[in-house]
Every structure is written in structure tokens, then in C-alpha cells.
Amino acid sequence: MIEFCYRFHDFIDSIDSALCDNIDTRTACEEIRRLIAASNCYIQESSQSPNITLIKNIALYITKMFDIFGAGFSGENIGFSAQKSDEDINRESIVMPFLEVISNLREKVRLKAKELKNNELLSICDELRDDILPNLGVRLEDYDIGDGMTRTRLKLVDRETLLKEREEKLRAEEVKRVEREQKKREKEKLEELKEAQKKIPPSEMFKSETDKYSAFDEKGIPTHDSEGKELSKGLIKKLLKLYQTQEKKYNEYLKSSANNELNGI
Numbered sequence: 001m002i003e004f005c006y007r008f009h010d011f012i013d014s015i016d017s018a019l020c021d022n023i024d025t026r027t028a029c030e031e032i033r034r035l036i037a038a039s040n041c042y043i044q045e046s047s048q049s050p051n052i053t054l055i056k057n058i059a060l061y062i063t064k065m066f067d068i069f070g071a072g073f074s075g076e077n078i079g080f081s082a083q084k085s086d087e088d089i090n091r092e093s094i095v096m097p098f099l100e101v102i103s104n105l106r107e108k109v110r111l112k113a114k115e116l117k118n119n120e121l122l123s124i125c126d127e128l129r130d131d132i133l134p135n136l137g138v139r140l141e142d143y144d145i146g147d148g149m150t151r152t153r154l155k156l157v158d159r160e161t162l163l164k165e166r167e168e169k170l171r172a173e174e175v176k177r178v179e180r181e182q183k184k185r186e187k188e189k190l191e192e193l194k195e196a197q198k199k200i201p202p203s204e205m206f207k208s209e210t211d212k213y214s215a216f217d218e219k220g221i222p223t224h225d226s227e228g229k230e231l232s233k234g235l236i237k238k239l240l241k242l243y244q245t246q247e248k249k250y251n252e253y254l255k256s257s258a259n260n261e262l263n264g265i
Contacts, residue, residue, distance in 0.1 A: 008058060011035040015065065025069065032062060092156055099138060102128075103152045106140075110150075130169075134162035198253040202246040206239065219243065 011031055018027035039058050043050050106125050113121035129140045137159040142150050203220035206213055213222035213231075221243050224230055231239075 007038060008035070008054065011038070012061070028065070029069075032065060036062065095156070096154065099140075099154050103140060103154055107150070107152060130166060134166055135159065137162065197246075198249045200246065200250065202243050202250055205243070205246050 014031045018024040139155045141153040215224035
């Protein structure tokens with residue numbers, strides 16, 4: 001440990017020398033990188049008994065150097081996080097306890113609403129999360145913790161940011177809603193076409209296709225194409241299968257219609 005402590009001071013001297021040499025930041029950053037690598041090796045070699053004070057001093061020194069380079073914030077904290085003004089800190093310390101009470105109460109209401117399957121109460125809980133709190137600059141997030149349980153996260157965020165996020169969410173939901181409506185209409189249209197297809201007698205199903213066929217047998221199955229040329233046996237066989245399928249659908253339709261008439265539908 002003593003040896004690594006000396007090495008730490010050697011790194012400091014090397015970094016100071018680089019910065020005194022016409023502010024050689026490239027060499028200084030390289031020395032910082034080597035210091036970080038050496039610190040990681042020291043922690044691994046020390047196993048469960050590294051010198052915490054030494055590691056903390058190294059971390060504070062690196063943070064201080066990055067602050068000098070303009071990449072960090074002044075202070076006694078290790079690493080880099082968003083800098084908060086005294087006003088923000090005071091505001092958070094004042095309002096957060098109240099927000100936590102509101103969040104906990106909302107969670108209890110949500111759980112009871114789920115138990116009672118009360119969609120109105122669930123909607124009110126969602127309104128608090130999605131509409132009311134964002135207007136106050138508060139982000140409330142629900143997240144799963146397993147076994148059907150949830151927890152919430154609270155954070156004070158710029159109101160405009162939250163409102164923008166809400167607008168984006170609403171737009172995404174609207175796109176999904178339109179897509180669902182489109183799929184629903186397409187499905188309904190397909191069902192209508194299927195129902196209409198069932199009502200066509202098999203003897204009439206090919207006769208409307210005058211651009212393909214010009215002659216038909218007694219059942220209505222095409223025998224000649226639009227130019228008067230006789231159809232091949234293979235094609236006639238395929239058309240016969242289509243005829244038989246339509247015949248089955250048509251008979252089912254007639255049977256269903258008859259039953260509906262008997263039942264007064």
C-alpha cells in the first residue's frame with residue numbers, strides 16, 4: 001500500500017509537470033488514464049483490504065482535474081452529476097416528502113382498484129401520473145418488481161420537458177389507435193366480402209369473369225377462355241375444386257338462412 005501511495009504522488013508530479021509544460025493536456029490526460037489503470041490493479045491485488053482513504057483521495061483528485069479541464073463541477077463529490085442550484089436543492093427537500101406521501105397513497109388506491117377491477121379509479125391514478133404531476137414538474141414512473149407488484153419513482157424535472165414527453169406519448173398512442181382502427185376496418189371489410197361470397201350460387205361464380213372465360217357447361221364451370229380456346233383438363237379440374245368449395249359455402253348459407261327464418265331472426 002505504501003508503495004502505491006508513492007506511485008500516486010509520482011502520477012501527481014507527472015501531471016503537474018505536463019500542465020506546466022505549456023499546458024500539455026494530452027500528456028496529462030494520458031497520465032490520468034495510467035493512474036486509473038494502476039488504481040484498478042491495486043484494488044484487485046488488495047482483494048478485500050484496499051486503503052479506502054487512498055482510493056477516495058485518488059477519485060477526488062481525478063474529479064478535481066476534470067473540473068480544471070472544464071469537464072466537471074467543483075465541489076467535494078466524486079464523479080460528475082447534474083449540478084443543482086441551492087434553490088433546486090431547497091425545493092426538492094421541501095416538496096419531496098409530500099410527493100412521496102401522494103405517491104404512496106396513489107399506489108394503495110391502484111392496488112385496491114385492481115383488486116376491485118375498478119377502471120374508473122385506475123383511470124384517475126393514471127391521470128395523476130400522466131397529466132397532473134407533469135404540469136407541476138414531477139415525473140412519476142411505475143415499474144414492475146415481479147410477482148405482479150409495482151413500485152414508483154419520483155423525480156423533479158423541468159415542466160416543459162415533461163409536457164413535451166407527454167405530447168410525444170400522446171402522438172404515439174394516437175398512431176397506434178389509428179393503426180388499430182385501420183386493421184379493424186380491414187377485418188370487417190374482409191368478413192363482409194366473405195359473407196357476400198357465400199351468397200353467390202356456384203353456378204354463377206365464374207360467369208362474371210368474362211375477361212377470362214367465354215363458355216361454360218351446364219353447372220356454370222368454364223370450358224373456354226376469353227378467346228374461345230378450350231381450357232386444359234388440368235385447369236378445368238382446378239376450377240371444379242373451386243366450384244365445389246363455393247357449393248359447400250352456399251349450401252351452408254342457405255341452411256343458416258332457413259334456420260334464421262324459422263327462429264324469426
